[in-house]
Amino acid sequence: MFKLKKVFFQIENNIDEVIKEKSSLGKDLFKLLIKQHAADIALFFNRRIKNSKALQLFNKLPKELQFKVFEDLSESRRISILKHLSSQDTAFILKNISGDSFAELFEFLPDQDLKKYLKLLQKKQRNNIISRLSFNPDSAGRIMHSNVLSLEKDLTVKKAISILQRSGQKKELLQTIYVTDPDDKLVGNINLGDLVLNKPDVLLKNILHKNVLVLNVDTDQEEVAQLIHHYSLMSAPVVDKDNHFLGVITAEDVVDVLEEEASEDVYKMSGLSSVEHDYMQTPIWKLIWQRSPWLVGLLLLQSLSSFILSGFQNIVDRYFIIPMFLTMLIGTGGNAGNQSSAIVIRGLATGQISRKNSLKVLLKEFGTSIAIALLLTIVSFFRVFLFQHDIISAFTVSIALFLIVITSMFLGALLPLLLERLNLDPAHSAAPFLATLMDILGVLIYCLIVSKVLG
Numbered sequence: 001m002f003k004l005k006k007v008f009f010q011i012e013n014n015i016d017e018v019i020k021e022k023s024s025l026g027k028d029l030f031k032l033l034i035k036q037h038a039a040d041i042a043l044f045f046n047r048r049i050k051n052s053k054a055l056q057l058f059n060k061l062p063k064e065l066q067f068k069v070f071e072d073l074s075e076s077r078r079i080s081i082l083k084h085l086s087s088q089d090t091a092f093i094l095k096n097i098s099g100d101s102f103a104e105l106f107e108f109l110p111d112q113d114l115k116k117y118l119k120l121l122q123k124k125q126r127n128n129i130i131s132r133l134s135f136n137p138d139s140a141g142r143i144m145h146s147n148v149l150s151l152e153k154d155l156t157v158k159k160a161i162s163i164l165q166r167s168g169q170k171k172e173l174l175q176t177i178y179v180t181d182p183d184d185k186l187v188g189n190i191n192l193g194d195l196v197l198n199k200p201d202v203l204l205k206n207i208l209h210k211n212v213l214v215l216n217v218d219t220d221q222e223e224v225a226q227l228i229h230h231y232s233l234m235s236a237p238v239v240d241k242d243n244h245f246l247g248v249i250t251a252e253d254v255v256d257v258l259e260e261e262a263s264e265d266v267y268k269m270s271g272l273s274s275v276e277h278d279y280m281q282t283p284i285w286k287l288i289w290q291r292s293p294w295l296v297g298l299l300l301l302q303s304l305s306s307f308i309l310s311g312f313q314n315i316v317d318r319y320f321i322i323p324m325f326l327t328m329l330i331g332t333g334g335n336a337g338n339q340s341s342a343i344v345i346r347g348l349a350t351g352q353i354s355r356k357n358s359l360k361v362l363l364k365e366f367g368t369s370i371a372i373a374l375l376l377t378i379v380s381f382f383r384v385f386l387f388q389h390d391i392i393s394a395f396t397v398s399i400a401l402f403l404i405v406i407t408s409m410f411l412g413a414l415l416p417l418l419l420e421r422l423n424l425d426p427a428h429s430a431a432p433f434l435a436t437l438m439d440i441l442g443v444l445i446y447c448l449i450v451s452k453v454l455g
Helices: 003-012 015-020 024-034 039-048 053-058 064-074 075-084 086-095 099-106 111-118 123-133 158-168 192-197 219-229 251-269 284-311 311-318 319-352 358-388 389-422 433-453
Strands: 148-154 174-181 186-191 236-240 245-250
Touching: 003 024, 003 039, 003 158, 003 358, 015 024, 015 053, 015 064, 015 251, 039 053, 039 064, 053 064, 053 111, 064 086, 064 358, 075 099, 086 284, 111 236, 148 311, 186 192, 186 236, 219 236, 219 251, 284 311, 284 433, 311 433, 319 358, 319 433, 358 389
Parallel strands: 148 174
Antiparallel strands: 174 186, 236 245
16 A cells, blocks of 8 residues: 555656656656556545646546546546546446446536436437436435346256356346346346356256345435345345336445445534535535534524523522533533434444334433433532532532433433434434533523522
8 A cells, every 4th residue: 555655646746747758757657557456546536636637647548447447536526527528538438337327427417418428328328327317316226236137037057158158248247146037027046156056958947046135226225235234245136116127236335325324424413414525626615605504503502501591690690610610511411412322323324223112222321321420420529529628519510410411311312213203314413413402401400400409
């Protein structure tokens, strides 16, 4: 990896010489570049060079390498390169990239460009892309591979091998080959080993395996990823409502989905909308727009804490312990709530927590919150008493902390479950929303306890 970084560092520092190839250094560096893996070259294009240089260098790549690199480029970089390629070069790339990459790309294109690029494709490929775009963006239909080889059940092993030899270069060949009836309905699968081990005249229908998992084309991609991971499959077939075989989703696709869903959850848990492009290629104004709405909303919501404190102004003025320990209490409550929230959100994402066991989860978190609250109460009591030498103040702060922690942890577990019940993403309940909510409730609980105990 270090050697690879060194190569790209040299290319970056001598990019003009590499593009022009007028010096021996430029020629040697270009030869090194085209020997690298397409994914590494794409990463270099995405992160290390400007658009203008990227286009010039991309045009120099061998044609067979161009479309491989193109598939791993960021969406914004792909669009930028397509706009400046000739119609011939554009057609070559679009005809060679996978259908799922094509569909992903077209989500970011304006209608005018979409029509222009579709005209460059053959009718069959064009119809395939249009049909894929009709599926929900987060469905199995959008991420499946449709250009995969399937076989009819009435074929013999000999005939099947002959078809594989003729079509293997044109269509994607997987370890598991899915088998259909004459009406293209899925009936089972075989693997390459079955073709080797059985006699040439054996019919495929006599050596069929039952499909462990069959996915509907409208199934959500996150559920698809969970199911394929659960059954430890390398691939799974996709069918329509009438069981017609449409395509295949592989374990590699699952990795992409899990990465996408994890990134989306991280953004939501931080109060951000999803970032469509690479961070370095995202304009500042877009970053501001993505971050501001939640921050403005939470700022206004946080103002409730000021109204609560003003309502207890007499108590605040009389007892110095309120401002002295307020940040400690609400900070601890927010941290405890975020832990519960993270555990439940993760459990919902992995399927360990569901609607069926949600009550058990709440009771378990409630019991956990009591134990943790007791531990924190003891620590806070001695912390306050050692610094204030006032047992009443220590008692007051400890009782407030006990109630704040229990409330925070219970809400941290409850809110994701409620959102899931409403078919909303549970990640929305995480920080900073939960932290802000607990700031408000923490201030209210603390002021009420102080007013009751110290009155």
